[in-house]
Amino acid sequence: MTTILTVDAVLLTLVEDELHVALFKRQNAPFKGLWALPGGYVHEREDDHAGSAAARVLKEKAAVASPYLEEYGTFSGPGRDPRGWSLTVVYYALVPAHVMGEAVTLFPVARLPALPFDHAEIIASVVTRVRNKAAYSSLPVFLCDEQFTIPELHAVYEAVLAEPLNLPNFRRKLDDLGILEEIPGATRLTGRNRPAQLYRIKKQFRSLLSVRDRGL
Amino acid sequence: MTTILTVDAVLLTLVEDELHVALFKRQNAPFKGLWALPGGYVHEREDDHAGSAAARVLKEKAAVASPYLEEYGTFSGPGRDPRGWSLTVVYYALVPAHVMGEAVTLFPVARLPALPFDHAEIIASVVTRVRNKAAYSSLPVFLCDEQFTIPELHAVYEAVLAEPLNLPNFRRKLDDLGILEEIPGATRLTGRNRPAQLYRIKKQFRSLLSVRDRGL
DNA sequence: TCAATAGTGTCTATAAGACACTATGCC
DNA sequence: GGCATAGTGTCTTATAGACACTATTGA
Numbered sequence: 001m002t003t004i005l006t007v008d009a010v011l012l013t014l015v016e017d018e019l020h021v022a023l024f025k026r027q028n029a030p031f032k033g034l035w036a037l038p039g040g041y042v043h044e045r046e047d048d049h050a051g052s053a054a055a056r057v058l059k060e061k062a063a064v065a066s067p068y069l070e071e072y073g074t075f076s077g078p079g080r081d082p083r084g085w086s087l088t089v090v091y092y093a094l095v096p097a098h099v100m101g102e103a104v105t106l107f108p109v110a111r112l113p114a115l116p117f118d119h120a121e122i123i124a125s126v127v128t129r130v131r132n133k134a135a136y137s138s139l140p141v142f143l144c145d146e147q148f149t150i151p152e153l154h155a156v157y158e159a160v161l162a163e164p165l166n167l168p169n170f171r172r173k174l175d176d177l178g179i180l181e182e183i184p185g186a187t188r189l190t191g192r193n194r195p196a197q198l199y200r201i202k203k204q205f206r207s208l209l210s211v212r213d214r215g216l
Numbered sequence: 217m218t219t220i221l222t223v224d225a226v227l228l229t230l231v232e233d234e235l236h237v238a239l240f241k242r243q244n245a246p247f248k249g250l251w252a253l254p255g256g257y258v259h260e261r262e263d264d265h266a267g268s269a270a271a272r273v274l275k276e277k278a279a280v281a282s283p284y285l286e287e288y289g290t291f292s293g294p295g296r297d298p299r300g301w302s303l304t305v306v307y308y309a310l311v312p313a314h315v316m317g318e319a320v321t322l323f324p325v326a327r328l329p330a331l332p333f334d335h336a337e338i339i340a341s342v343v344t345r346v347r348n349k350a351a352y353s354s355l356p357v358f359l360c361d362e363q364f365t366i367p368e369l370h371a372v373y374e375a376v377l378a379e380p381l382n383l384p385n386f387r388r389k390l391d392d393l394g395i396l397e398e399i400p401g402a403t404r405l406t407g408r409n410r411p412a413q414l415y416r417i418k419k420q421f422r423s424l425l426s427v428r429d430r431g432l
Numbered sequence: 433t434c435a436a437t438a439g440t441g442t443c444t445a446t447a448a449g450a451c452a453c454t455a456t457g458c459c
Numbered sequence: 460g461g462c463a464t465a466g467t468g469t470c471t472t473a474t475a476g477a478c479a480c481t482a483t484t485g486a
Contacts, residue, residue: 002260003221003258003260005219005221005303042219042292042301042303044218044219044294044300044301048293048294049291049292049293050290050292050303071289071290073287073289074266074287074290074305075265076258076265076266076305077264077265078260078264084260085258085260087221087258087266087305089290089292089303149465150465150466151464151465151466166448166449166450166451167465167466168449168450168451168466168467168468169448169449169450171465171466171467172448172467173448187457187465189457189458190464191457191458191463191464192457192458192459192462192463192464193456193457193458193462193463193464193465194455194456194457194458194463194464194465194466195456195457195464195465196464196465196466197465197466213430213431213447214429214430214447214448214474365438366438366439367437367438367439382475382476382477382478383438383439384439384440384441384476384477384478385475385476385477387438387439387440388440388475389475403438405484405485406437407435407436407437407484407485408435408436408437408484408485408486409435409436409437409438409483409484409485410436410437410438410439410482410483410484411437411438411483411484412437412438412439413438413439429474430447430474430475431475433486434485434486435484435485435486436483436484436485437482437483437484438481438482438483438484439480439481439482439483440479440480440481440482441478441479441480441481442477442478442479442480443476443477443478443479444475444476444477444478445474445475445476445477446473446474446475446476447472447473447474447475448471448472448473448474449470449471449472449473450469450470450471450472451468451469451470451471452467452468452469452470453466453467453468453469454465454466454467454468455464455465455466455467456463456464456465456466457462457463457464457465458461458462458463459460459461459462459463
C-alpha cells in the first residue's frame with residue numbers, strides 16, 4: 001500500500017476577460033521548480049474530508065477562502081507520478097482576481113507553461129466543465145466581486161463562454177433565476193452615461209449554484 | 217500515511233419498474249456479514265486507474281462488464297471507517313437485470329437493509345444523480361437490453377423518473393437525440409395489438425451518454 | 433369487426449432570442 | 460442637446476407538451 005493520495009485545486013479567475021489559473025512553483029521533488037497546481041497530502045488530523053484538505057491548501061498557498069469549491073473528480077494511475085501509483089482528488093474554485101494573495105501567479109488557461117504530472121490535462125478538463133456549467137447556471141457570479149452590476153456580470157459570462165449574449169435577455173433570465181438582490185440606492189458609474197444598479201448574491205445562494213432548466 | 221483508499225460501485229438495475237441496487241454480504245471485518253456495496257482496494261499491479269478497479273470489482277463480484285460506468289465522486293473522512301481516515305471513489309453503473317451473475321442480491325433503493333460505512337448515503341446520492349441525469353439524457357437506455365422497443369424504453373424512463381411521460385412526444389425527442397437505430401424487420405409482439413419496432417443503440421453511443429439541451 | 437397498443441400528425445402554450453424603444457447620467 | 464450605456468417592452472421564432480387520429484396485430 002504505497003498508493004499516493006493527494007488533493008489538487010484548480011483556482012480560476014478572470015483577468016482582462018480571460019480565464020486564468022493560479023499556479024505555484026514546486027518547492028520539492030519531483031518536478032521541483034516547475035509551475036504546478038496547488039495541492040498536497042490530506043492531513044488526517046486536520047482534514048474532515050478531502051474537500052477540507054483542498055480548502056486548507058487554497059488558504060495556505062493562495063490566501064483564499066473561496067465561497068465556491070467543488071469536487072471535479074479523480075485522476076489516478078501508475079504513470080502520472082514518478083514515485084508510484086497515485087490518485088488525486090481535483091477540486092475547483094472560482095474567485096475574483098483581487099482576493100488572491102501576493103504569492104499566486106496567474107496564467108491564462110490558453111497559454112500555460114510546462115506542467116508536471118497530468119496537471120495540463122486536469123486544467124483542461126476543469127475549464128471545459130466550468131464553461132459547460134456556465135451555460136446553464138450561476139457559476140460565473142463567483143468570478144465577480146461581492147457587489148457588481150448586471151452589465152459587469154454580463155461581460156463575465158461572455159468572457160467565460162467566449163460568445164456574445166444578448167444583454168436584455170440576459171437580464172431577464174438572471175431575474176428569473178432569482179439569486180440576485182438590488183443594493184438599494186447603490187449604483188456604479190463607468191462613463192458619461194446612466195449609472196448601473198449594483199447587485200449582490202442573495203445570502204442563501206452565497207456558496208451555492210443556481211441552475212436553469214434551459215440555456216443561460 | 218495510513219489512509220485507506222478504496223473504490224465502491226453502485227450497480228443499479230430495474231426490477232418491476234423499481235430501481236434496485238446490487239449488494240453483497242461482507243466476508244471480512246469490519247461489518248462482516250452486513251450487506252454492502254461491492255468495493256475494494258485498488259490493485260496497483262492490475263488497475264490502470266481507479267475506474268479500472270471499479271470495473272474489476274464489478275466483474276469479480278457481479279460478473280458484469282458494464283458498458284456504462286461513471287465516476288460519481290469521493291466520500292472521505294476520519295469517521296466513516298472504524299479503521300481510520302478513509303477515502304472511497306464511488307462509481308455507478310446501469311445494467312439490465314438479467315446480465316448479472318447468480319451471486320448478486322438486489323434491493324429496492326427505497327427499502328435498503330442496514331448498511332455499513334456511509335453506504336446508505338452513497339446510494340442515496342447516486343440515485344438522486346441518476347434521476348437528475350435521466351431527465352435530460354439517454355442514461356436510462358443502459359437499463360434496457362440490447363434490443364428494445366420505444367414503449368419499453370418509455371416505461372423505463374417513467375420508472376426511473378417516477379412521473380408520466382407523453383409517449384408520442386417521448387418518441388419524437390428520442391428521434392431528435394439520434395442515438396437509436398431501427399433493427400430492420402425486427403418487431404416485438406406483446407399482446408393482441410400492433411407489434412412494436414425493435415431498436416438498438418447506435419454503435420458510437422454504446423458506452424456514451426447523449427444529452428439534450430432541454431428536458432427529456 | 434373489436435379491442436388494444438404502436439405510431440403519426442397537428443394544434444397550443446411557453447420560453448428563448450432579436451430588437452426597438454425609453455431612461456439617465458456626463459459633457 | 461448629444462452621446463453613451465442602463466434598462467424596459469414587444470414581437471418573432473423555436474421548442475415542449477397535449478391530444479386527436481391512423482395503423483396493425485390477435486381474437
